[in-house]
Amino acid sequence: MSNAHFSYVLRLGDNALIIGQRLSEWCGHSPFLEEDIAMANTALDHVGRARMLLTHAGDLEGAGRDEDQLAYLRDEREFCNVLLCELPIGDFAFTLMRQYLLDVYHLHLFEALCRSQDEVLAGIAAKAVKESSYHCRRSAEWVCRLGDGTDESHRRMQSALDELWGYTDEIFAADAVDEAMRAQGIAPPLAELERLWRADVEALLARATLSVPDDNWRASGGREGIHTEHMGVLLAEMQVLQRSHPGLAW
Amino acid sequence: MPPISSPGAEARFDATIAAEEKIEPRDWMPEKYRRNLVRQISQHAHSEVVGQLPEGNWITRAPTLRRKATLLAKVQDEAGHGLYLYSAAETLGVSREQMQDDLLSGRAKYASIFNYPSLTWADVGAIGWLVDGAAIVNQISLCRTSYGPYARALVRICKEESFHMRQGFEIMQTLCGGTSEQKAMAQDALDRWWWPTLMMFGPHDAESAHSQQSMQWKIKRQSNDELRQKFVDQSVAQAEHLGLVLPDSDLKWNAARDHYDFGAIDWDEFQRVLNGGGHCNRSRIKARRDADQDGEWVREAMLTYADKQRARAVEDAA
Numbered sequence: 001m002s003n004a005h006f007s008y009v010l011r012l013g014d015n016a017l018i019i020g021q022r023l024s025e026w027c028g029h030s031p032f033l034e035e036d037i038a039m040a041n042t043a044l045d046h047v048g049r050a051r052m053l054l055t056h057a058g059d060l061e062g063a064g065r066d067e068d069q070l071a072y073l074r075d076e077r078e079f080c081n082v083l084l085c086e087l088p089i090g091d092f093a094f095t096l097m098r099q100y101l102l103d104v105y106h107l108h109l110f111e112a113l114c115r116s117q118d119e120v121l122a123g124i125a126a127k128a129v130k131e132s133s134y135h136c137r138r139s140a141e142w143v144c145r146l147g148d149g150t151d152e153s154h155r156r157m158q159s160a161l162d163e164l165w166g167y168t169d170e171i172f173a174a175d176a177v178d179e180a181m182r183a184q185g186i187a188p189p190l191a192e193l194e195r196l197w198r199a200d201v202e203a204l205l206a207r208a209t210l211s212v213p214d215d216n217w218r219a220s221g222g223r224e225g226i227h228t229e230h231m232g233v234l235l236a237e238m239q240v241l242q243r244s245h246p247g248l249a250w
Numbered sequence: 251m252p253p254i255s256s257p258g259a260e261a262r263f264d265a266t267i268a269a270e271e272k273i274e275p276r277d278w279m280p281e282k283y284r285r286n287l288v289r290q291i292s293q294h295a296h297s298e299v300v301g302q303l304p305e306g307n308w309i310t311r312a313p314t315l316r317r318k319a320t321l322l323a324k325v326q327d328e329a330g331h332g333l334y335l336y337s338a339a340e341t342l343g344v345s346r347e348q349m350q351d352d353l354l355s356g357r358a359k360y361a362s363i364f365n366y367p368s369l370t371w372a373d374v375g376a377i378g379w380l381v382d383g384a385a386i387v388n389q390i391s392l393c394r395t396s397y398g399p400y401a402r403a404l405v406r407i408c409k410e411e412s413f414h415m416r417q418g419f420e421i422m423q424t425l426c427g428g429t430s431e432q433k434a435m436a437q438d439a440l441d442r443w444w445w446p447t448l449m450m451f452g453p454h455d456a457e458s459a460h461s462q463q464s465m466q467w468k469i470k471r472q473s474n475d476e477l478r479q480k481f482v483d484q485s486v487a488q489a490e491h492l493g494l495v496l497p498d499s500d501l502k503w504n505a506a507r508d509h510y511d512f513g514a515i516d517w518d519e520f521q522r523v524l525n526g527g528g529h530c531n532r533s534r535i536k537a538r539r540d541a542d543q544d545g546e547w548v549r550e551a552m553l554t555y556a557d558k559q560r561a562r563a564v565e566d567a568a
Contacts (some may be wrong), residue, residue: 027322028306028325031546032545037326044323051316051319072314149555150554152550238311241371242313245432249424249428250425
C-alpha cells in the first residue's frame with residue numbers, strides 16, 4: 001500500500017460524501033414530490049458510495065480508522081474533495097447543472113475504474129457505474145428541459161453553468177497522486193477522462209441551447225485541503241454530534 | 251369522474267360494503283363517501299409529505315453514515331407514500347394540484363404531530379418508534395378499508411412503515427445502551443413525543459366528527475379509542491425493554507379490562523395545535539409554500555420544453 005493509494009481513494013470518498021451531504025439538503029424542498037424522491041435517492045447513492053470508499057481508504061491506510069472516523073473526525077484542511085462538490089446548493093438550476101457536470105465525470109471515471117488493478121475499488125466502481133448511468137440520464141434530461149425551456153429557466157441554467165465552469169478544471173488536473181495511480185493501473189489517465197467528459201458535455205450543452213463559458217477563471221485547491229469558506233460550515237453541521245459527544249456509539 | 255347513478259346503484263354499493271368487497275373507482279358511490287375518502291386520503295398524503303420536514307431536519311446532522319443513509323431512505327419512502335396516496339385520491343376525481351392547493355391554503359389538514367419540533371437526534375428515534383408505530387396501528391386496520399385503491403396503497407405503506415418503526419426503535423435502543431447523557435436524551439424525546447402521539451388517533455369516539463359514518467361505510471374499521479388502546483398496550487412493554495419511563499403517572503395494568511389504563515389526554519393542547527397554535531404550524535406550511543413557489547419556474551419550463559418537443563416531432567414527421 002502506498003500513501004498515494006490511500007489519498008486517491010480518500011479523495012473519491014470525500015467527493016461522494018460532500019455531494020451526498022449537499023443533495024440531502026433538498027429533502028422536502030424540491031419543486032415537486034417526484035423530485036423530492038429523486039434528490040433523496042441520488043443523495044443516498046452518493047452516501048452509500050462514500051461509505052464503501054471511506055471504508056476502503058481506512059483499510060488502505062491501516063491506522064484503524066473506519067468510515068465514520070474519516071467522515072466525522074477530520075478537520076476542514078484534511079478533506080480532499082474537489083471544490084465543485086462543496087458549493088452551496090443554490091437554486092434547482094444550480095443543483096442540477098452541478099449534478100450533470102459531476103455525473104458525466106463519474107460515469108466515465110467509474111467505467112474506467114471497473115478495470116482497476118485495485119479489486120476492491122473495481123467492485124465499488126461496478127456498483128457506482130450503474131448508479132451514475134441513471135444519474136446522468138436524469139441530470140442530462142433536466143439540463144435540456146431547463147436550458148431549452150422558458151427564458152427564465154434558460155437564464156438560470158446559463159448563469160449556473162457560468163458560475164460552475166471554473167470549478168470543473170480541478171477535477172482533471174493530474175497531480176503526483178493521480179500519476180502514481182495511473183502508473184500502477186489503479187486509476188485511468190485523467191487527460192482521457194477529460195476528453196470524454198468534454199465531448200459529452202459540449203454536445204449536451206449545445207442541445208440544451210447553452211453556451212460553453214470561457215475558460216478565463218478557474219479555482220482549485222480542494223484536494224490539498226484549501227477549500228471554499230462554505231466547507232467549514234458544512235462540516236460543522238455534519239459533524240456536530242460526533243464532535244460535541246466524542247467517542248460515543250450512535 | 252364517478253359514474254352517474256343508475257337504478258339499484260345504491261343497493262349494489264351497500265351490498266358490496268356488506269359483503270366486505272372493495273369499492274373500485276368505476277363503481278357508483280355516494281357523494282359523501284367520495285368526499286369523506288378524498289378528505290381522509292389527501293390528509294394522509296399531506297402528512298407523509300409534511301412529515302419529511304421534521305426528520306429531514308436531521309439528515310445533514312445524522313451522527314454516523316449508516317444512520318444518514320437509513321434516514322435518507324426513510325424520508326424517501328415517506329415521499330413515495332405521499333405519491334401512492336395522491337394517486338389513490340386521484341381515482342376519486344380530484345387532482346393532485348387541487349389537493350396541494352388545499353394544503354398550502356390551510357383548507358386541508360395534515361397530521362398535527364408534525365407541528366412539534368424535532369430537537370435532538372433522539373427525536374429521530376422517537377418519531378420512528380412512536381409516530382410510525384402509531385401510524386402502523388392505524389394503517390394495519392385501514393388495510394381492510396372498503397375503497398380498493400386506498401386499501402392496496404396501505405398494504406405497501408405498512409410494509410415500509412414497519413421498517414421505519416424498527417429503525418426508530420433501534421436508535422432508541424442504541425441511545426439507551428449508551429451513556430447516561432444519551433439515555434437522558436432518549437427519555438427527553440419520549441417525554442415530549444408520547445402525548446402528541448396518543449393524540450394522533452384523534453378525538454374520543456364520542457367526539458369524533460367523521461367517525462360514525464366512516465365506520466358504517468367501512469372506510470374506518472376500528473374506532474379511535476380502540477386503536478389508541480392497542481398502541482398504549484404495545485408501547486408499555488417496548489418502553490420497559492428500553493428502560494425508559496412513559497410520562498404518565500396514571501398508567502397501570504387493569505386486569506379486569508385486560509388493558510392498560512392511562513391518564514387523561516390534554517385535548518385543549520390537541521385543539522390548539524390542530525388549529526395552528528403549535529410550534530411549527532407556520533414553518534411547516536411556509537416550507538411547503540416556498541418549495542411550491544420556488545419550483546414554479548421549473549414546472550413552467552418543463553411544460554414549455556414538452557410543447558417544443560411535440561412541435562419538433564410534428565415538424566419532423568411533416
